[in-house]
Amino acid sequence: MLRFLSLFTLLYISLFAGDKVEIYANSLNSKDGIVKADGGVTVVYKEYFLSAQKALYHKESGDLELFGNIRVNHGSDYKILGNYAKLNIAKKERLFEPFYFLEKDSEVWISANSGSTKEEDITIESGTISGCDPIDPLWTIEFSSSDYNSDSKWLNIYNARLYIYDILVLYTPYFGYSLDTTRRTGLLMPSLGISDNEGFYYEQPLYIAEYNSWDLELKPQVRTKRGYGIYSTLRFVDSRVSHGELTAGYFKEFSSYYVEQNLQKDTHFGFNFNYDNRDFINQWFGTSIEGQTGIYADINHMNDVDYINLKNSDTVNQSTATQVLSRVNMFYNSSNNYLGAYFKYYLDLTLPTNDNTLQKLPTLQYHHYLDTLLQNHILYSLDIKSNNIYREINKKVVQTDMNLPIKLRTTLFDEYLNLAYTSNLYMQYSSFSGEEESVITGTKYEDGYYARNYHTLSASTQLTRAYEEMSHVIGFDITYNQSSWSSQSGYYQNNEEYCSDLDNKVLDSTTYATRCEFYNITDIENEAKIEFTQYLYSNKSQQILYHRVAQKISYSSSKRYGELENELNYKINRYFSIYNNMFFNYDESKFSKIFNKISLSDQDIKLSLSHLYKDTFLPRTDSYTPYTSYLTSSLKYDYSKHYTYSASYNYDIEHEEKKSFSIGFLYKKRCWNFGIKYSENNRPVLTQSGESSIYDKYLYLTIVLKPLMQPSANSSFVTYKLPNDI
Numbered sequence: 001m002l003r004f005l006s007l008f009t010l011l012y013i014s015l016f017a018g019d020k021v022e023i024y025a026n027s028l029n030s031k032d033g034i035v036k037a038d039g040g041v042t043v044v045y046k047e048y049f050l051s052a053q054k055a056l057y058h059k060e061s062g063d064l065e066l067f068g069n070i071r072v073n074h075g076s077d078y079k080i081l082g083n084y085a086k087l088n089i090a091k092k093e094r095l096f097e098p099f100y101f102l103e104k105d106s107e108v109w110i111s112a113n114s115g116s117t118k119e120e121d122i123t124i125e126s127g128t129i130s131g132c133d134p135i136d137p138l139w140t141i142e143f144s145s146s147d148y149n150s151d152s153k154w155l156n157i158y159n160a161r162l163y164i165y166d167i168l169v170l171y172t173p174y175f176g177y178s179l180d181t182t183r184r185t186g187l188l189m190p191s192l193g194i195s196d197n198e199g200f201y202y203e204q205p206l207y208i209a210e211y212n213s214w215d216l217e218l219k220p221q222v223r224t225k226r227g228y229g230i231y232s233t234l235r236f237v238d239s240r241v242s243h244g245e246l247t248a249g250y251f252k253e254f255s256s257y258y259v260e261q262n263l264q265k266d267t268h269f270g271f272n273f274n275y276d277n278r279d280f281i282n283q284w285f286g287t288s289i290e291g292q293t294g295i296y297a298d299i300n301h302m303n304d305v306d307y308i309n310l311k312n313s314d315t316v317n318q319s320t321a322t323q324v325l326s327r328v329n330m331f332y333n334s335s336n337n338y339l340g341a342y343f344k345y346y347l348d349l350t351l352p353t354n355d356n357t358l359q360k361l362p363t364l365q366y367h368h369y370l371d372t373l374l375q376n377h378i379l380y381s382l383d384i385k386s387n388n389i390y391r392e393i394n395k396k397v398v399q400t401d402m403n404l405p406i407k408l409r410t411t412l413f414d415e416y417l418n419l420a421y422t423s424n425l426y427m428q429y430s431s432f433s434g435e436e437e438s439v440i441t442g443t444k445y446e447d448g449y450y451a452r453n454y455h456t457l458s459a460s461t462q463l464t465r466a467y468e469e470m471s472h473v474i475g476f477d478i479t480y481n482q483s484s485w486s487s488q489s490g491y492y493q494n495n496e497e498y499c500s501d502l503d504n505k506v507l508d509s510t511t512y513a514t515r516c517e518f519y520n521i522t523d524i525e526n527e528a529k530i531e532f533t534q535y536l537y538s539n540k541s542q543q544i545l546y547h548r549v550a551q552k553i554s555y556s557s558s559k560r561y562g563e564l565e566n567e568l569n570y571k572i573n574r575y576f577s578i579y580n581n582m583f584f585n586y587d588e589s590k591f592s593k594i595f596n597k598i599s600l601s602d603q604d605i606k607l608s609l610s611h612l613y614k615d616t617f618l619p620r621t622d623s624y625t626p627y628t629s630y631l632t633s634s635l636k637y638d639y640s641k642h643y644t645y646s647a648s649y650n651y652d653i654e655h656e657e658k659k660s661f662s663i664g665f666l667y668k669k670r671c672w673n674f675g676i677k678y679s680e681n682n683r684p685v686l687t688q689s690g691e692s693s694i695y696d697k698y699l700y701l702t703i704v705l706k707p708l709m710q711p712s713a714n715s716s717f718v719t720y721k722l723p724n725d726i
Contacts, residue, residue: 041066120151606636
């Protein structure tokens with residue numbers, strides 16, 4: 001005990017004030033200025049805990065040498081192993097030979113010939129790094145030198161060689177990575193690809209997160225035979241009730257690719273802005289009004305569809321369209337009233353100019369929620385909506401709609417039968433402006449109104465019966481609509497007869513589309529609707545069966561019977577379910593629509609198979625087919641905890657065209673993922689001759705070296721675009 005106290009005092013004196021060191025050993029000896037500790041040596045310094053077989057302390061230099069089976073623990077952050085260590089605690093310098101380092105949170109280890117530390121910096125010479133089992137690692141990175149900062153947890157590696165088992169697959173002169181899983185600035189996993197007509201593809205994302213309230217992702221890319229560009233995404237949270245995201249991008253085509261592919265534009269650019277605020281009036285204007293307020297913005301702009309196609313290398317999971325919608329919605333909601341303002345702007349990328357595209361800027365709405373009179377026997381609500389339908393050229397219109405349903409309801413036979421009568425008051429007023437560039441004979445744009453009233457009678461009942469293992473609910477509903485009176489003037493009086501006859505749409509679709517583009521009045525037929533519904537619920541309140549049958553019967557049209565609708569959703573067991581929705585047309589004695597879907601979902605397999613069939617019963621022409629027949633399918637199978645297989649197939653049966661196809665697998669281990677996926681996709685493009693499409697074929701290679709890389713859905717490390725003639 002005396003020897004330990006003497007050594008402890010000696011060390012304590014040689015250090016700065018406050019740097020307390022405790023050394024424990026089975027035996028201590030001092031000779032010629034060197035203190036020897038032998039057997040179970042333990043050193044405790046601040047958050048460091050060191051153990052070794054032997055130790056030497058040099059009084060003059062202040063060096064502490066450790067020998068044999070050395071272990072260093074730094075709190076819960078990392079562990080260092082070695083056979084020899086030299087420490088100068090006063091200078092905060094440490095040397096380990098050989099060197100083994102383990103970062104506990106990420107489970108990344110480094111093995112090297114030697115490693116030295118000074119304060120929070122660790123310098124390593126000639127070693128190996130991996131996140132796998134050290135006995136037989138699946139992947140390793142060998143390097144000539146490396147350094148690591150234990151505060152920032154940032155690791156730099158120089159002359160790095162990546163090995164999969166013993167096979168060299170990649171070399172880079174420098175590689176930097178953060179072992180800290182918290183949000184921070186740094187490089188993200190790059191994406192690589194190769195294509196016959198686009199050349200080598202490389203994208204290197206940079207993530208900037210200097211503040212908690214925002215982050216920025218920059219994604220520069222180059223396609224060596226096609227061009228170069230950059231996409232960026234700014235995400236921000238500006239309050240506890242609001243957040244937003246701004247994405248913008250630009251891509252420049254090489255002139256050779258632009259000419260060869262006959263593209264419509266040689267530069268592609270655009271942006272998307274999303275914003276959501278759930279209390280914007282109180283927050284922006286400093287008020288304290290009661291009720292709910294909100295604003296939602298989804299604003300999009302692009303000069304052509306290739307702006308979307310070039311966002312990344314995964315064209316299969318990239319949604320592309322030639323019609324772009326931007327919208328901003330604002331509302332105020334209270335217990336009795338609702339006020340809304342909606343802005344919609346449509347961008348048609350197939351047109352040379354957007355001047356003739358109709359926009360809704362804005363739509364204003366007032367709604368008074370369902371209210372009651374006479375002890376809840378009379379119910380009423382009010383809805384007023386005004387649409388400013390605008391475009392740069394030709395006619396514009398402001399259309400205002402008003403709906404006022406007044407309902408009288410009661411129950412009979414101890415509430416087994418529900419009866420209701422509704423008087424529906426409706427009016428629309430249109431105010432036109434602007435001038436038509438090409439006037440069609442018979443078309444008159446005069447300000448006017450359309451008003452009408454119709455009556456609705458309804459009777460319904462719903463019965464529930466409980467069984468030992470399930471409950472059965474059935475409902476029966478009969479509704480009858482009876483037109484009453486209508487009045488019209490101006491535009492509605494001039495066009496009612498022509499626009500209400502749908503045969504005119506078939507005979508001359510161009511004239512009909514122009515003359516009736518603002519006429520949205522549908523006739524109220526004297527008709528009855530009979531509807532039967534039933535549900536089955538398990539004793540755990542889970543829906544087993546939903547079934548609905550609906551039939552319309554007309555008393556004012558030559559077509560007596562409307563289409564018969566049948567809808568069925570049956571969950572056969574906890575894994576397997578089927579869905580069917582079909583419409584039968586009596587006049588044609590054919591189905592106008594059939595949709596079927598089969599779903600299988602359990603712990604290991606997820607299967608979805610669906611088919612849509614539609615028939616408009618219109619005449620077939622060279623440019624139009626009345627039939628739609630579309631097949632979609634997807635499969636995911638977890639063969640084991642390591643292997644996952646997936647496939648998808650979408651086919652347009654009517655046009656005999658494969659829309660997309662993919663098949664692949666993913667191998668998952670604790671320290672890495674490896675996957676291969678083959679994909680085909682039919683995507684739209686704009687060329688000098690107009691709208692077209694390209695059928696792409698891709699081979700995606702996924703390599704995730706955990707924890708240096710983070711797995712994500714639909715991510716790939718290397719992309720190879722196959723030639724179109726394969």
